[in-house]
Amino acid sequence: MRISTNMMFESGSTRLSEMQSSLAKVQDQISTGRRILTPADDPVAAAQALVVSQSKSANEQFAINRQNAAASLSLEESVLQSVTSLLQDVKTLVVQAGNPALDGKQRQFIATELAGIRDEMLSLANSRDGAGNYLFSGFQTNVQPFAQTATGAQYNGDQGQRMAQVGSARKMPVSDTGAAIFESAKTGNGTFVTGANPANTGTGVASTGSIANAAALTGNNYSVTFTTVPGSAPTYAVVNTTTGATLSAATPYVSGETITFDGIQFDIKGSPANGDQFTVRPSGNQSVFTSMTELVNLLNAPVNSPADQARLSMGLAAANNNAGNALDNVLTVRASVGIRLKEMETLDSQGEDVGLQYAQQLEELQGLDYTKAITELSKQKIMLEAAQQSFVKTSNLSLFNFL
Structure with missing residues (x-):
């Protein structure tokens, strides 16, 4: 097999390039970690x-x-x-x-x-x-x-x-x-709201009220209407205005006494006038x-x-x-x-x-294992330096040197 000078240079150059690439890769690994x-x-x-x-x-x-x-x-x-x-x-x-x-x-x-x-x-x-x-x-x-x-x-x-x-x-x-x-x-109290008719002329004031029996609540509207006759004690009637049913009629009124019906209880204080009316309706949401x-x-x-x-x-x-x-x-x-x-x-x-x-x-x-990488870097450097020196010596060989 004939080894030409061109082949020898190409082979050496390729090998050196490979080794330089390997060295550069190790250097990149170390720099990036x-x-x-x-x-x-x-x-x-x-x-x-x-x-x-x-x-x-x-x-x-x-x-x-x-x-x-x-x-x-x-x-x-x-x-x-x-x-x-x-x-x-x-x-x-x-x-x-x-x-x-x-x-x-x-x-x-x-x-x-x-x-x-x-x-x-x-x-x-x-x-x-x-x-x-x-x-x-x-x-x-x-x-x-x-x-x-x-x-x-x-x-x-x-x-x-x-x-x-x-x-x-x-x-x-x-x-x-x-x-x-x-x-x-x-x-109101979160369940119902008590209110007074704007046309009331007496001094009756209804309290906020509370729940007497949650199971009996209906969510209906109610009215409490007073009747005051001279010479007689005032009375009131409770009507479910949603259904039209009268729950109580001519009940004697005592200021501050609890009024209870359908799971609702509240009181009215003061002296309601004849025909004065108070309402009870379910609570709703209202803007502040x-x-x-x-x-x-x-x-x-x-x-x-x-x-x-x-x-x-x-x-x-x-x-x-x-x-x-x-x-x-x-x-x-x-x-x-x-x-x-x-x-x-x-x-x-x-x-x-x-x-x-x-x-x-x-x-x-x-x-990256830095110890291993640095060892590999040193090894690649030594190999590259040795290859470079060998290539220099090999490339200088010629038959003309022996003539």
């Missing part, structure tokens, strides 16, 4: 590393989602804390307005202060986040949730609750609607802005007679009840927000642990 630079280095481990890397990226995205969700919930909690303080102020002012020593002018001062609180609460209900989105308008984040009206405020948002994927198997609400916060407070507007109107109304004083007393009792129910509703939402924030902290801790596990798995699959 990774054993697998291409899938060809270890196809099985490369495939497993790809799966783990995707899971790790998803876990990191969940962490970002949780961060954004926590910021949104924290902002909502801050707004609701302010709403809570305002509702507590409302209850204080309602109690203050019930002081019999106050005159009409002083009650109007309180009404003015309450109107300011109502406007401030409306502003809080229309709060925005840092991106300019409304907090409490449901899915319609670009729509102002509340618009003031003569009777309170109108809700223009929807019932949507925005969700965020905060874990592989957990979607969490990151918002609450204005309807749920400001329009879901129950009236409607309740406050009614309260402002009540305090601005003149009190010129004992009947007016009775209406004021009963109206203030209802307003205090409504404010308390609205406060309880806001506190319930705040508790829900707090629970979600607490869960977010737990998910963050779990996410960090999972992230460490993914990082450890990737290190096991792709990580």
